[in-house]
Amino acid sequence: MRMQELYKKTIVSAMKEKFGYKNIMSVPKLVSVTLNVGVGRFSKDKAYLDNVVSTITKISGQKPLMTKSKKSISAFKVREGQIVGVAVTLRGRRMYDFLEKLINITYPRVRDFRGVIDKCVDRTGNLSVGFREHLAFPEIQADDVEHVHGLQINVSTTAKTRAEGLELFKLLGFPFKRD
Numbered sequence: 001m002r003m004q005e006l007y008k009k010t011i012v013s014a015m016k017e018k019f020g021y022k023n024i025m026s027v028p029k030l031v032s033v034t035l036n037v038g039v040g041r042f043s044k045d046k047a048y049l050d051n052v053v054s055t056i057t058k059i060s061g062q063k064p065l066m067t068k069s070k071k072s073i074s075a076f077k078v079r080e081g082q083i084v085g086v087a088v089t090l091r092g093r094r095m096y097d098f099l100e101k102l103i104n105i106t107y108p109r110v111r112d113f114r115g116v117i118d119k120c121v122d123r124t125g126n127l128s129v130g131f132r133e134h135l136a137f138p139e140i141q142a143d144d145v146e147h148v149h150g151l152q153i154n155v156s157t158t159a160k161t162r163a164e165g166l167e168l169f170k171l172l173g174f175p176f177k178r179d
Contacts, residue, residue: 010171011172015028015164028157028159028160028165028168029157029168030099032155033091033154034089034090034156035152036086036152036153036154037085039052039083049086052086052149053086055140062088064087065087066085067085068083068084069082103174106137107175109138111136115177116174116176124162125159125164125165125166126165130152130153131152131153
């Protein structure tokens with residue numbers, strides 16, 4: 001069963017039962033998934049930036065945006081307008097497809113993976129997970145990789161509390177670490 005259909009059928013009823021929602025519209029739902037890569041000291045290296053853009057495009061299926069710094073910070077050797085990252089936001093069908101791939105394919109391919117720590121869910125019910133290497137994604141061939149980089153994945157929800165968000169992610173099938 002696809003994740004979007006699973007949400008509509010079983011997750012809504014389970015969340016209504018557990019938290020006592022009277023209206024179906026008050027049940028928390030997923031809003032967006034954002035993939036972000038900070039380029040750091042490689043911001044002037046055009047080949048590295050092109051590599052990051054191509055890997056994020058392969059992983060997400062959508063062309064990313066180059067994020068630029070808003071102000072200069074001399075301690076970090078960053079100037080205003082300099083490219084500091086690459087980001088893409090997924091919504092709708094692409095978001096659900098990406099999360100399904102993340103849970104069922106990518107997490108099992110991560111070396112020494114013991115589960116997502118429940119502290120990754122913030123107090124407003126959003127999930128933030130980081131990867132040290134982008135090689136775990138099935139679209140990336142290890143032989144073709146020139147530069148290995150990490151990436152950050154943020155999953156935004158309409159949950160109002162940490163407990164609601166945590167329960168939503170557990171029902172979606174995220175592999176949380178057991179105590």
